Amino acid sequence: MVKQSSKIKPASPPDPGRNYRWLWWALGLLLVVAATKAYLQYNALGDAELAPRRLAKLLRELDELDDAEQYVLLAAKAGRYPCFSCTGKSSIFLHQGQVWKYGVTRKGERGRYGNWHVDQGLLYFIEYTGPLQECLRQEKLKIYHYALLPENLARTPPLIRPPGNKQDN
Amino acid sequence: MSEKTTLSPTRLFRFGAIAHPSYQAQAFELMDVEDRLNAAAQRAAATATDFPQSIYFIPILVPDTLAPGYADEEEISYHADEQRVFIRQLVPAGTEPLTVLRAALADLGERHPAVAPVRALVAEVLGEDGG
Secondary structure, three states: OHHHHHHOOOOOOOOOOHHHHHHHHHHHHHHHHHHHHHHEEEOOOOOEEEOHHHHHHHHHHHHHHHOEEEEEEEEOOOEEEEOOOOOOOOEEEEOOOOEEEEEEEOOHHHHHHOOHHHHOOEEEEEEEEEOHHHHHHHHHHHHHHHHHOHHHHOOOOOOOOOOOOOOOO | OOOOOOOOOOOOEEEOOEEOHHHHHHHHHHHHHHHHHHHHHHHOOOOOOOOOOEEEEEEEEOOOOOHHHHHHHOEEEEEOOOOEEEEEEEOOOOOOHHHHHHHHHHHHHHHOHHHHHHHHHHHHHHOOOOO
16 A cells, blocks of 8 residues: 555646646647638538639739730930959949840839839830740840850950840840 | 848839830939939938938829729828838839839928928929929
8 A cells, every 4th residue: 555655646736827828729729720721712502612812812813824024225325334244343334225124024114113113324225025935035035046146246255145234034 | 131232322212113025214314313303302401300311202203004003002191100101103204213113202391391391302403384
């Protein structure tokens, strides 16, 4: 008896958080349900379908893939412009109408640049509109072929890509 | 952008363009108009504190077939906190961009008295009809 009683553990002090543990579980479950509801819902037949907001976002993004824009930024006036493809200098003199950068956007000129390019003295010209993949193809062709443009060949040394393009894409 | 461009000394008027290549010449002509307006603004000391501090005009010059794609880019606004006039408008085929500028300034001038002097300056430099 004595041995047995020695095996009995002393009663541990009551855990004040124990009574509320179920509450945390319920809260967690609620959060999971809420997060799920944000991207899917169940229709009258009980089938899962995308939540309207997600569906609208999908359609918008699909539209954007079909509706992109390949553009060029040209010098609005003769002057010095920042140059990312020049070796050893950070700016370059451009005559009016010379290419500063080729690019692609799915957000239009405003979404891409706001007022920035106007403040920089650059004009935005649309060169191609259509599916994103084709716009990217057009942009790449133009960036690579820039090296062969007369306005670039006149420089010593010619630039590898337009002054405003940091990379080949 | 580590270095600023060196353009006209006063850039109260800031003209840009969203343009199709076939409207390139028209867009570049606007740069001369911008210079004339900035020179006049400087002469008239229009840079007083009650005069808007920047007037953006960005005409959208695209063929009619592309125009619907740019409809949601249009904006005519006056931001009182920054004293900034902002006009980005589609220019219908056969319409002069400056006609669009005048109409937008007239519209804004009626709603915002601060824009009225800009309208007057543009009329003085460019006339009421011609460029």
